[in-house]
Amino acid sequence: MNIILIGMNHKTAPVEIREQLSISCEENSSPLPEIMKIGSLKEVLYLSTCNRVEVLARVTDEGEAIDSLREFIFSLGNLPEEELGKCLYVYRDEEAVRHLFRVASSLDSMIMGEPQILGQVKDAYRQCVEHGASGIILNKLLHHAFRVAKRVRTETGIANNAVSVSFAAVELAKKIFGNLQGKTTLLIGAGEMSELAARHLVNHGVGRIIVANRTYERAVALANHFHGVPSGFEHLGERLQEADIVIGSTGAPGYVITKEMVAVALRRRRNRLMFFIDIAVPRDIDPAVGGIDNVYLYNIDDLQQTVDENIRERMKEAQKAEDIIDEEVLNFSAWHNTLEAVPTIRALRDKVEGIMKGELERAPAWMKNLADEERKEIEILISSVLNKVLHDPITGLKEETQEDGAKSYIAAIRRLFKLDEEKK
């Protein structure tokens, strides 16, 4: 195949090295023009995210290309060779294809199933096209990778379910209330954690935020941030009845919310469901609150447990994704194999002969009245015309096979004569 992939990711390289590489990339926008100067590279894709730096290339000489690319990465990172060398991995042909598919499908990500990576691969491909660094093979390969990523996303549950504590809180809120539109959230304590959870909730439709904090100024500041309402601690009891979702994150040593407070609030709000999230340590909300009907209480450990469960679930789904990728790597190889000259020539001949036979069968009435011999003559005539027409392209193709350019000719012929669609 002559496809290689060289690079490093969060599993092989420590963050100091990764950041060194990505910083140097930001400086000179894209290193693509630089990489393309390497002689044995025909097509190049350069992918750089905060967790990985990778070069995917179609090459004429594998050994030479790998050596030059290693050198290039060393110079880019400005780091000692032996340190960097240990972090690099190299994949060839099918393995390179598989790796690309895994990356695009987010199987190789730090948080498996996170969606950003596909966008980053798409950006890298756009750059590659803009710099004229893509050709027939990489175009096909990248589009194939996007398709694989989509298949993995829709056919497996790899991207389902929250894998962070604040997303888990949102997911639970949705399981309780259904729609979060028009719901009110009460933040008790104006810390960073509660702010993060509140932001997720607002992104998912929560309408109103009330912030209660011991120091009123902090409450005002955070409330302004969400266009919410600040409140002092002394009004907590009254505020509680307005809240559908309550997030506790104060540094208080004892319980801020007691069972009695919740019972009163629940009665006043006519038993509408309440969801309490206690992310404070030590806890803010009396665990007995969870025993009240129509009230759901989750503390930080419960949320973490949900997250762990979800991660395990994703791991299971990942196996299905690997199966899909195996299958797609085979598909890509099959396509790649059609780019050999011999099968293409055969397919072209078959197609033309098929057309001739078809037309003869549908021949007008007068031809049917001809003697067998005369009809034979006509058939010979037609096929010799066809052979003459095909002669030049076919010899041309055979000659090109000696050189590297053949693949694009073959691909062009397959496309112009629709040889691949024929099979389907």
Add this chain to the structure above:
Amino acid sequence: MMDILFFKIALALYLLSTAGYILSLLVRRVQVAKISTWILFSAFLVQGISMVFRYVRMGHTPVIVMHDSLSFFVWAMTGTYLAFQLKTKTRVLGAFVSPVAFFIMMVASVGLGGDVALPEMLKGWLVPFHAVLSIAGEALFALACCAGAMYLIQDGFLKHRRLTAFSRLLPPLGDLDRISHVSLLWGFPLLTLGAIAGALWARTVWGSHWSWDPKQIWTLMAWLFYALVLHQRLAIGWSGRKAALLSIAALFLLLAALIGVNVFFTSAHRFFV
């Protein structure tokens, strides 16, 4: 006898959608439930066609014989569920509704084909009016019960902080409670009007609105119980777990009135032997 043919097709479709919903629970995919919803919808349509054919052939609204009333019950319940389905993301609730629909259709199919001539006293417009309203009300109550049962399951999962793949599949509590609430809210006036129509008719044939018939007494008890459930919901704001429990209990009382009385008591409300 096109009505029988279409009834059989509908029965098969209910079986298919039930299997689909159960499969969706097993493989834990909402996608499968989506397909099952469409099958359920087609079952609803086919059954509707069957009822139209039956109306044309029999010449009266087909809700009076046991077979017809059960069939209409299923049709009303399925239709209401599908309407809710448009508004909320509660596809998986079908996993409760569809088997109930299929089971009752099976029971209804026992009376298939054996057409009984309508007694003279049951002719006239009041009887189908009474039957349609009462059965529609009961179908809504059955739906409230299904939603309530699913609510209790989901409540158990969320209360004990066990968010499994299964509980993820179940609809949100808020949606289930709303379905229960709206079903009760509409079912109650339907049943009430149905009972009034029945009482008016009773006056014309038995000479009195109320004759202390076991069927009447049980239905009145169920009606009072539903009035209580609705009162607790609307006036006191009972919702969620308690309300779900009540709507399940109320349906059992109603079922006792509908089926139990026919089996264990002699009732003037039995017109066919």
